[in-house]
Structures are given as C-alpha cells and as structure tokens.
Amino acid sequence: WQPRGELRRFLSLLPLLQEVYSHLAVSLPPDAGDQVMQGLHSADVQVVPTTAWAAGRYAALEAACKNGASTIHYNDFDRLLRWVETRPDEWRQVVAELPKSDCTIIGRSQTAYASHPQALIQTEAISNRVVSHWLGRPVDASAGGRGFSHPAAAFILANSRPEKALGTDSEWPILLQRAGFALEYRTVDGLDWEVPDQYQPHAAG
Numbered sequence: 156w157q158p159r160g161e162l163r164r165f166l167s168l169l170p171l172l173q174e175v176y177s178h179l180a181v182s183l184p185p186d187a188g189d190q191v192m193q194g195l196h197s198a199d200v201q202v203v204p205t206t207a208w209a210a211g212r213y214a215a216l217e218a219a220c221k222n223g224a225s226t227i228h229y230n231d232f233d234r235l236l237r238w239v240e241t242r243p244d245e246w247r248q249v250v251a252e253l254p255k256s257d258c259t260i261i262g263r264s265q266t267a268y269a270s271h272p273q274a275l276i277q278t279e280a281i282s283n284r285v286v287s288h289w290l291g292r293p294v295d296a297s298a299g300g301r302g303f304s305h306p307a308a309a310f311i312l313a314n315s316r317p318e319k320a321l322g323t324d325s326e327w328p329i330l331l332q333r334a335g336f337a338l339e340y341r342t343v344d345g346l347d348w349e350v351p352d353q354y355q356p357h358a359a360g
Contacts, residue, residue: 214317225304239345245343261341263347311330
C-alpha cells in the first residue's frame with residue numbers, strides 16, 4: 156500500500172474485511188508515516204514495513220505465508236478498498252472461490268478495463284498479450300489481484316526475487332504454471348480505475 160489518504164476509508168471498511176479475512180497484512184513503504192502505521196496497529200492489522208519499496212508485494216506474500224493461511228488473497232490495497240466499497244457482493248463471491256485453485260488471476264472485466272486512462276489501457280494491453288502468450292490463454296494480468304494456495308505461495312517465495320516488483324504480475328503465474336500448479340482466471344467489475352478515490356472520504360463515482 157502506497158498511502159494516499161485511504162486510512163479513514165480502510166478503518167470504516169475494517170469490520171467488513173474482518174468478516175471475510177482471518178488475518179490482514181499490509182506492506183508499507185519506508186515513508187508511509189507514523190499516522191498510517193499507528194492507525195493500522197490500532198486496528199490489529201499486521202504492518203509489514205519495507206526498506207526497499209520494490210519488495211513490497213513479496214513481503215506481503217511472505218507475511219501471509221508465515222501466518223499459516225491455507226488460502227491467500229493478494230490485492231493492491233487501494234484497488235481492494237474500492238472493490239469492497241463499491242461491489243461487496245462480487246468481492247465476497249470471488250474470495251469464497253479462491254480455495255478452489257492454487258492460483259487465481261483476478262482480471263478486469265471489459266467495463267472495468269475501459270474505465271482506465273488510454274495511456275494505461277494501451278500499455279497494459281501489450282504486457283497482457285505477452286503474459287497471455289506464455290500462459291496459453293487470454294488474461295488481464297495487470298490488475299494487481301491474485302489468489303494463492305499456501306503451497307503455491309511458498310513456491311513463489313522460494314523461486315522468485317523480492318526486488319523484482321514489476322515482474323510479479325507476469326513472473327508469479329508463469330512460475331506456477333511451469334511447476335504444474337493449477338491456474339484459474341476470472342474477471343470482475345470491482346477492479347475499475349481507483350486513482351480518483353485518492354484523498355477522498357469514500358470511493359468516487
């Protein structure tokens with residue numbers, strides 16, 4: 156999580172999150188600030204500080220693995236808050252289905268994808284085509300959402316490098332598929348464009 160004014164929204168959504176997740180771990184950059192750190196600590200959320208922000212995703216996955224979770228839902232924090240706030244039923248349904256696969260790639264529906272700026276749409280179309288080629292199926296791999304079984308997460312931690320943050324969207328599912336883990340793919344409306352929510356009291360639009 157790169158904090159951009161979402162702490163109040165998170166705390167208001169915390170009871171709903173705790174209905175679905177048995178444990179919450181949030182990776183933070185070194186400059187997150189004392190207010191954010193204290194806010195998460197007071198909410199009994201595990202804070203995973205990083206000295207190098209590039210290792211944030213790896214650190215979050217590692218924390219979840221160490222907590223012994225049988226199923227892990229990884230999601231970029233700002234996108235998760237918007238999803239929970241705007242489409243809670245869809246979010247609950249997707250999380251409930253994650254234990255069915257070693258890895259679930261959670262992509263954006265056409266509607267959600269189209270809500271992004273053209274510069275991002277066109278850029279991510281290229282990276283998505285590359286990942287789709289290696290996985291042998293069309294996927295939107297750039298939305299920052301994954302489900303992992305504990306064995307799959309442990310395999311990723313043992314076979315990837317924490318500082319390769321920009322490669323996790325592609326590297327992690329490709330590693331798992333090559334190792335014989337089962338992959339699933341589904342699209343959701345709730346991972347639409349989250350940037351307008353920054354510093355707002357609730358999700359915009």
